[in-house]
Amino acid sequence: MVTLHTAIALVLMSWTGFAADAQDSVTRRLDRIDRLQQWLDAVGQHEFGSADDALLRVASWDRNTLWLVWQDVSSVVSLVREPSTGVFYTPIEPEPFSGVFRLPQPRPRTRVIPYGRDDINRLRLIAKQVTDRGGEDRILKRGATLHAEIAVLGPVLPVPDSSRRPRSDSIMLYLADGQQTGVDDASVQWEMGRRLLDKVKPKESRKLGADPGADETVRLWYLASNLYMQSVEQTDAWHVERSVQLFPQDPEVLFVAACAREIFSGPQIQSVLLSTTLSRDLFKLYGDEGEELRRAEKLYRESLERDPNRAEARIRLGRVLNRRGRHQDAIVELRRATTGTKNRLLLYYGNLFLGDAADALGLAEEARRAYQRASELFELAQSPRLALSAMAARAGDRSGALAAIEEVLARDQPARADDPWWSYYIAQTRDLEGVWTALRVAVTAERPRR
């Protein structure tokens, strides 16, 4: 199996999510409240950023256990918000995965959870305990972050018994070099996090029901999780869509979602969409190249409307426009972006794409200058040199074409860092650690009420 660090992983969500057979709840109800208590303890004890005992304990639970925990957390949230609640239902979300693909088993329906009287009494005690510990939102956000950290640490966590590994009805395609190399169950941890956060209802919200889109910690959670996935070349179209649903006005979330769509438009994903033998229905959340470029453009523009100084969004918008054949529009954005930033990396990308757009428009001098600037910023980078060489070749200057590339092509061991083009699709994640730190700080700052 190719590791996540060298392969793209494509998560395809089932419409049922990680929902296990709810009948399990009948056979498991004797110990389920104990398990809920264990989960709450782990959520309370976990020190964010460390693979401590609390994290390892929860990481070892299978999907059925997590499903029951999710049901019981939902019951507790109901009790905290409406203490007189007496009947509890399996919390089927409003079709978050609809239109993706249909599994053969019957669709689970909302049903009454068969708690016994003792169970309900214990749940009431837990609800009080949750209230005393700072409220249900704090638990939900800490829980979601715990599960996110398990997802991040997933590849390195010990799995003592594979039959107990958390499993999902979503599948993960492993891709390497544009080819499908394997299929596996997707981790349920991200889904668990999303479902927990879907219950968040900030105090300042005026909505009657849950309102996760009004919560800053939830926003940070989605930012951090999306950036993490992009950094390890893991894609999950539903995760991206949900982010935008919750934060349609946030320039950062819109930017990260646009980056994801641009990635989806790229050859790594598109080659699999074109070549896979799996049902096309599995990929309904992924468009073809043109559709993904259109979505990326829309999201970059929306991000820029809210934050016009976001040079990185403008540079990427320019590239997307160029790929859509709108070179004139691209050049306007790229000229503006390259004069609006001093960041070396962004200037490199901006000039590289500006050269491309200018070349396409026949503006040879501007193209050459832009490629040369890019080349000066990263002297060992191949991409601008190849472009300069190709321009010379097309002009009939064979010796110029050779001179432009001989030096960089003869290098013995080119490093990834030599040419930022080689890491363009993950460059937006370079401040990943900072975003995760902000998330951990935010979650930790949500102190228990005294």
Place this chain on the structure above:
Amino acid sequence: MKAPFGLALLLGTGLTAGPQQPTFSSRVEAVRVDVLVTDRGQVVTKLRPEDFEVKDEGVLQDVDLVRLEQLPLNIILGLDVSESVNGERLEHLQSAGASLLRGLKKDDRAALLTFSHAVRLRQELTSDIPLVQETLAAVVPSGQTSLVDGTYGAIALSGSDVGRSLLIVFSDGVDTASFLTPDVVLQSARRSDVVVYGIAMRGRISPTFLKNIGEVTGGSVFEIESTKDLSQTFLRILEEFRQRYLLSFTPRGVAATGWHKLDVRVKGRRGTVRARAGYQAGG
């Protein structure tokens, strides 16, 4: 006077054959067209200059035939060494490369360029063939595939005024990392007189770029089921390349610049001609 990219200067070296034994002055720009003639899949040999008809932009040209046995070959291997070319695939590729290199003659030269996300000239054109073999044997695959960038690099490096240049490009997958676009590389290829043969793994995605570059340069593309077929394919390409004709003509009655569409046919007999689609003249 600098030779335009893709237009070779044929000097009065006596390399041409035929009854007229034409002599080129040192300032004449001749166009070389590497031609393969087949009939029902079989290569047709022993054709004479008068058996060919070459039209440049529809204007009939006087054609000469270059004696191939006096022209050394420049074989450029442009090989995909991305992450997916590992294990058995790499062994097959190295073995195929070695077979091909063993088939070269004394004055032939070879070069090795590889591409993953990075394009690397591992060995420039040299007649030290064992050195190329050693270099190929030491390749370690990693990274993504820059097929378009790699092909461009190989075309740019293949320019030589001596001999005939054959570029063999192998890739086992789709391009995932190139910066250059296929169109840009195709435009550059039009100015080159290298013949490009592509080898791709048969799959659901057609190797469009390799097909196009083959068409533009008069080469071809082979789609193989398994890398086990690589040695056989490499040798087949070499053999086919040796059986081609190198036509030469000095353009007359056509514009000195711009894209010239070529139409090459054999006269008085059945045969399928494969030659580059045209050439770019002037600046």
